[in-house]
Amino acid sequence: KAGVTQTPRYLIKTRGQQVTLSCSPISGHRSVSWYQQTPGQGLQFLFEYFSETQRNKGNFPGRFSGRQFSNSRSEMNVSTLELGDSALYLCASSLVTGGQETQYFGPGTRLLVL
Amino acid sequence: AQKVTQAQTEISVVEKEDVTLDCVYETRDTTYYLFWYKQPPSGELVFLIRRNSFDEQNEISGRYSWNFQKSTSSFNFTITASQVVDSAVYFCALSEWGGSEKLVFGKGTKLTVNP
Numbered sequence: 482k483a484g485v486t487q488t489p490r491y492l493i494k495t496r497g498q499q500v501t502l503s504c505s506p507i508s509g510h511r512s513v514s515w516y517q518q519t520p521g522q523g524l525q526f527l528f529e530y531f532s533e534t535q536r537n538k539g540n541f542p543g544r545f546s547g548r549q550f551s552n553s554r555s556e557m558n559v560s561t562l563e564l565g566d567s568a569l570y571l572c573a574s575s576l577v578t579g580g581q582e583t584q585y586f587g588p589g590t591r592l593l594v595l
Numbered sequence: 596a597q598k599v600t601q602a603q604t605e606i607s608v609v610e611k612e613d614v615t616l617d618c619v620y621e622t623r624d625t626t627y628y629l630f631w632y633k634q635p636p637s638g639e640l641v642f643l644i645r646r647n648s649f650d651e652q653n654e655i656s657g658r659y660s661w662n663f664q665k666s667t668s669s670f671n672f673t674i675t676a677s678q679v680v681d682s683a684v685y686f687c688a689l690s691e692w693g694g695s696e697k698l699v700f701g702k703g704t705k706l707t708v709n710p
Contacts, residue, residue, distance in 0.1 A: 516698075523701075523702045523703065526697045529696055529697060536695050536696075537695035569638055571638075571640060582696060583630070583642055584698060586639055586640035589639065
């Protein structure tokens, strides 16, 4: 079974621009979560989507948004990029069956904001 | 509030040594889940093990073993007979039961296994 895929793998943007990252979960997984990883703050939860609805949200400004499509694929968008948004963005998917599930991560998208 | 602390920032060992990675967590929930993930230089987080709060049985899986103690809120992870390929950053994570898959991660422990 194919793993979680993320596109693009690398991205360079300039301040003020916006960016959209894409995540395709493992087949059959319905929950998709996004995390930001930086050297200073470590791994931080951005948000989680399940059945096209945002189920939980981390402590990030409104510039960070996401959505999930009917096929469970998810996108996250960052508007008005700041230098501090440079990070590795990781997507994870899980099979929701009623209990707590294990999240499986994709390879990440490395975003550099200049 | 949930919190995960990995006090060891970096560990360096020689191949074939055993190494234990420490993890201490804080949560107000009675039902929660603990995980260990490995992040090699490529960046992808690789799932290693998972433990439920209501199951304190410790297990061994190949060269991996873990010691879960609710009384001390610790979830330590041991690699036996370490290998160079074990070099990576290891993250301990906590997830509380209840309608979300959100993971709270520790800061990670960088393990270097030297030949």
